[in-house]
Amino acid sequence: MSNRLRWAGMVGFMALLALVVASCAPAAAPTPERIVETVEVPVKETVVIEVTTTPAITEFESRCTYQAYRMGWVMDYADANNIINEVFSPKSPFQYTYWWDDTFLDLVDQALVETDPEARAAIWQQAEKIMTEDHVMVVPIYHYDRTGLVKTGINYEYPPFGQAHIMLWSFEDPTITTMREGLGADPPTLDINLATDTTSHAVLNQLMEGPYRYRADGSIEPAGAESYEVSEDGLVYTIHLRDDGVWSDGEPVTAQHFVDGITRLLKPETAAEYAYVMYPIKGAEDFNTGVTDDPSTLGLRAVDDLTLEITLKEKAAFFDSILAFFTMYPVRLDVIEEFGDAWTEAGNFVGNGPYILTEWAHEDHVTIEKNPLYHDADQVTITRVEFPIIFELSTMLAAYEAGELEVSAYPPEELPRILEDPVLSQEFVRLPYPGTWYIGLNTRGEHTDNVHMRRAIASAIDKRVILDEVLNMPWRLDACGVIPPEIPGYQGCGKVGYTFDVDAAKAELQAYMDEAGIADPDEIVLEAWFNREGANPDILEAVQAMLEENLGIHVKLFTMEWGVYLAILDKCEDLGR
Amino acid sequence: MAWHHGYYPSFLVWSGVREMLKFIVNRGLWAIPVLLMVSIVTFTAMQLVPGGPFTAGAGGRPIPSEIRANMEAKYGLDQPAWKQYINYMRRLIFHFDFGPSYRRQGRTINQIMFGNDFWSDPLHAPVLVSAQVGLVSLFIAVAIGIPLGIISALKQNTAIDYIAMFFSMLGVSVPNFVLGLILILTFGLALGLLPLYGWGETPLQVIMPAITLGTSGTAFIARLTRASMLETIRQDYIRTARAKGLRERAVVVGHAVKNSLIPVTTILGPLTAAWLTGSFLVEWVFSIPGIGKHFVLSISDRDYLLIMGVILVYAVALIFFNLVVDISYAFIDPRIRYE
Numbered sequence: 001m002s003n004r005l006r007w008a009g010m011v012g013f014m015a016l017l018a019l020v021v022a023s024c025a026p027a028a029a030p031t032p033e034r035i036v037e038t039v040e041v042p043v044k045e046t047v048v049i050e051v052t053t054t055p056a057i058t059e060f061e062s063r064c065t066y067q068a069y070r071m072g073w074v075m076d077y078a079d080a081n082n083i084i085n086e087v088f089s090p091k092s093p094f095q096y097t098y099w100w101d102d103t104f105l106d107l108v109d110q111a112l113v114e115t116d117p118e119a120r121a122a123i124w125q126q127a128e129k130i131m132t133e134d135h136v137m138v139v140p141i142y143h144y145d146r147t148g149l150v151k152t153g154i155n156y157e158y159p160p161f162g163q164a165h166i167m168l169w170s171f172e173d174p175t176i177t178t179m180r181e182g183l184g185a186d187p188p189t190l191d192i193n194l195a196t197d198t199t200s201h202a203v204l205n206q207l208m209e210g211p212y213r214y215r216a217d218g219s220i221e222p223a224g225a226e227s228y229e230v231s232e233d234g235l236v237y238t239i240h241l242r243d244d245g246v247w248s249d250g251e252p253v254t255a256q257h258f259v260d261g262i263t264r265l266l267k268p269e270t271a272a273e274y275a276y277v278m279y280p281i282k283g284a285e286d287f288n289t290g291v292t293d294d295p296s297t298l299g300l301r302a303v304d305d306l307t308l309e310i311t312l313k314e315k316a317a318f319f320d321s322i323l324a325f326f327t328m329y330p331v332r333l334d335v336i337e338e339f340g341d342a343w344t345e346a347g348n349f350v351g352n353g354p355y356i357l358t359e360w361a362h363e364d365h366v367t368i369e370k371n372p373l374y375h376d377a378d379q380v381t382i383t384r385v386e387f388p389i390i391f392e393l394s395t396m397l398a399a400y401e402a403g404e405l406e407v408s409a410y411p412p413e414e415l416p417r418i419l420e421d422p423v424l425s426q427e428f429v430r431l432p433y434p435g436t437w438y439i440g441l442n443t444r445g446e447h448t449d450n451v452h453m454r455r456a457i458a459s460a461i462d463k464r465v466i467l468d469e470v471l472n473m474p475w476r477l478d479a480c481g482v483i484p485p486e487i488p489g490y491q492g493c494g495k496v497g498y499t500f501d502v503d504a505a506k507a508e509l510q511a512y513m514d515e516a517g518i519a520d521p522d523e524i525v526l527e528a529w530f531n532r533e534g535a536n537p538d539i540l541e542a543v544q545a546m547l548e549e550n551l552g553i554h555v556k557l558f559t560m561e562w563g564v565y566l567a568i569l570d571k572c573e574d575l576g577r
Numbered sequence: 578m579a580w581h582h583g584y585y586p587s588f589l590v591w592s593g594v595r596e597m598l599k600f601i602v603n604r605g606l607w608a609i610p611v612l613l614m615v616s617i618v619t620f621t622a623m624q625l626v627p628g629g630p631f632t633a634g635a636g637g638r639p640i641p642s643e644i645r646a647n648m649e650a651k652y653g654l655d656q657p658a659w660k661q662y663i664n665y666m667r668r669l670i671f672h673f674d675f676g677p678s679y680r681r682q683g684r685t686i687n688q689i690m691f692g693n694d695f696w697s698d699p700l701h702a703p704v705l706v707s708a709q710v711g712l713v714s715l716f717i718a719v720a721i722g723i724p725l726g727i728i729s730a731l732k733q734n735t736a737i738d739y740i741a742m743f744f745s746m747l748g749v750s751v752p753n754f755v756l757g758l759i760l761i762l763t764f765g766l767a768l769g770l771l772p773l774y775g776w777g778e779t780p781l782q783v784i785m786p787a788i789t790l791g792t793s794g795t796a797f798i799a800r801l802t803r804a805s806m807l808e809t810i811r812q813d814y815i816r817t818a819r820a821k822g823l824r825e826r827a828v829v830v831g832h833a834v835k836n837s838l839i840p841v842t843t844i845l846g847p848l849t850a851a852w853l854t855g856s857f858l859v860e861w862v863f864s865i866p867g868i869g870k871h872f873v874l875s876i877s878d879r880d881y882l883l884i885m886g887v888i889l890v891y892a893v894a895l896i897f898f899n900l901v902v903d904i905s906y907a908f909i910d911p912r913i914r915y916e
Binding site (some may be wrong): 017094200268272273290341390392394395561562566570 | 603606607609610613614617626627628629632633634635637638639640641642643644647648650651680681682683684685688689693701703758761762765766769773774775776777861862863864866870877879
């Protein structure tokens with residue numbers, strides 16, 4: 001009897017506790033008001049809201065104490081707009097430096113409407129100089145490249161953006177038609193509008209085809225389309241689709257499918273992460289942020305079955321490159337409607353690309369096979385691709401060495417052995433993958449709010465040592481600007497930014513100390529924040545050592561998990577704007 | 578005296594069963610507040626960790642706030658926490674629906690844990706894949722560990738004892754991760770005897786994962802059994818049995834072993850629960866499609882409902898196996914009765 005009473009009391013207490021604790025939890029979650037504030041303001045045009053209430057600034061100053069933070073960016077398409085503007089614009093949500101420059105913003109506006117590629121590149125170069133020399137709010141460290149292992153006997157091609165198109169690959173031995181590529185994770189989703197990560201696209205790239213595709217040199221070539229024209233004022237893109245484009249279930253590909261695809265991408269309910277890439281399209285931003293729910297306000301039109309018309313809200317010279325980006329994929333709304341959330345599973349998925357999804361055993365493997373209906377099916381020589389899912393890179397490398405895989409990644413600590421191995425070193429792939437690994441500087445932070453201090457930091461880091469000795473990747477390029485070498489506008493060390501120069505660094509530091517009235521560099525303490533994944537701890541420790549040795553200042557390192565890192569930086573941004 | 582042989586006089590059997598049933602029902606009822614508590618604590622902890630499922634995109638870059646607002650609205654994450662919790666519990670209790678995954682969009686937690694078609698293909702359900710690996714590992718650990726411990730205790734301080742204890746020390750000290758990779762590189766790559774990774778193609782694929790997982794357990798169980806045996810054979814009633822003239826074998830098997838198994842049985846409860854719900858490291862190294870990986874990955878993914886799902890599964894497993902252990906006490910040592 002007493003036991004039952006005890007039990008009832010326990011349950012009642014639990015329920016009470018549930019209500020009490022759960023109602024306390026919202027205090028830890030972001031308050032709805034802040035989200036509403038930011039929804040009203042479009043992403044690229046986020047205006048610096050004047051924070052007149054003192055408590056907000058105090059909270060920023062007391063919590064957001066970083067002077068340096070680490071980030072990286074891999075380019076999406078072949079125009080410097082992707083990094084100079086989309087990442088580093090003072091209005092961009094992707095940078096946490098709190099810098100501002102009106103000339104820079106004017107240059108960006110000019111570049112967006114400049115159609116002559118050389119003139120545009122020159123404008124980006126000017127903007128880059130303002131960033132890296134006048135303001136020095138970013139210290140680029142190195143440029144990325146793509147590395148991996150591919151067995152000899154395979155003719156492969158990797159575009160600089162996105163994933164490979166296996167239909168362009170072939171075995172030298174024509175009797176081999178099956179290829180096995182290791183995937184490091186189960187693709188989070190194969191939904192055309194939702195997939196954003198490299199694993200999902202390693203598969204999706206084979207199943208789908210946009211109007212254009214990237215080739216190894218970064219140029220675009222016709223894929224689902226034959227040609228396109230741009231109107232005089234640069235606002236209307238007319239894309240002519242090929243007449244033999246067909247879905248894997250036999251339906252012909254029409255312009256309406258492309259309209260459906262982009263519309264679905266922009267629908268707020270879809271909650272697509274990359275919707276912002278299509279914001280240059282007229283009405284896109286309003287539609288995506290819920291200002292209007294009428295898709296007819298979008299600048300998308302299927303003139304006829306084979307002609308797609310896209311109207312931009314203003315001239316955007318880089319939009320040509322977006323034609324090969326995965327946000328342009330067409331979509332079959334009827335298939336999605338029929339299968340619902342399960343439409344991406346094998347057997348249900350319908351794509352217009354060279355391969356069909358034949359098997360998807362979650363967390364185990366993905367298999368795709370050649371689509372016989374594809375318009376250039378006779379050019380596809382690899383008829384079957386198996387993607388075993390292998391999480392641990394050491395296991396994947398072992399499988400590759402055992403001959404069970406033709407394409408594989410590798411764990412970073414194995415790199416020295418791979419480069420020395422007579423077989424593996426020949427199979428090691430090293431290709432362009434434009435992007436920049438950099439350290440951002442907080443222009444509102446203590447000490448780093450002075451440009452001399454920032455210049456001192458920029459000149460005191462020996463990037464070559466980081467590449468040669470910390471990463472063991474001597475072929476990689478050290479970075480002084482943010483535009484990567486493969487992108488028009490690249491300037492390189494010596495032409496932009498600051499190179500490693502201890503004397504210059506010390507001089508700049510002295511200039512800062514004179515201005516700030518600091519007698520001893522010992523008194524300067526900087527905080528460097530970074531996420532702990534990958535080789536970041538090693539690199540940041542090297543940076544810390546260099547700054548301490550070359551400048552005599554103190555650097556404290558703070559590391560945290562990626563999700564926490566971004567959450568805190570975002571919160572600082574909310575507070576500091 | 579009949580008690581010591583584990584025989585219940587027939588007239589007492591019936592009341593014994595009734596006692597056991599009352600015991601089980603009692604435990605079952607207590608499971609409810611325990612699970613409720615687990616769900617509250619987990620839910621609160623998740624809310625308190627900075628960063629949500631849509632702070633960092635799957636693509637590895639930050640998500641602009643407008644987009645994030647869309648994504649959070651899609652899954653009801655913009656609602657107050659207590660409301661989200663109530664919705665979750667209502668869906669779970671009335672529909673056995675663990676909710677959608679935020680990282681693997683389009684898939685539900687039920688699909689991730691129980692597979693796309695559980696009833697037609699149960700053996701491939703991730704929950705049961707982990708259970709299969711766990712069962713084989715458990716079998717190895719028990720079948721090797723207990724006899725090893727018994728023999729070591731009976732032959733204490735001889736060469737057998739030292740060797741056995743050395744290897745069990747090794748087993749406990751070598752991390753699963755290292756052992757797994759060593760096995761892959763030796764038996765898989767160098768010797769080509771066993772499949773390197775994976776699940777579901779051949780039964781051979783269970784060998785290395787089970788050895789990896791089972792080794793630390795074997796070592797632990799061996800040491801525990803040995804210590805327990807050593808203590809038991811010094812007990813008075815063992816000396817009595819010997820004095821009564823029972824053969825040594827009857828003394829050992831009939832009395833000493835059974836009673837020394839109690840500590841081992843005790844740890845077997847949580848051990849079984851932990852192994853049957855999948856070991857993260859073993860599933861990671863060997864690419865086994867179970868739920869073990871999700872215990873860790875779902876946290877960095879901030880896939881809230883997957884975290885809740887796997888933790889509740891683990892809690893249920895713990896409650897269940899602890900109950901099994903408690904019931905088995907009665908058969909091992911009837912001195913322990915159901916209160």
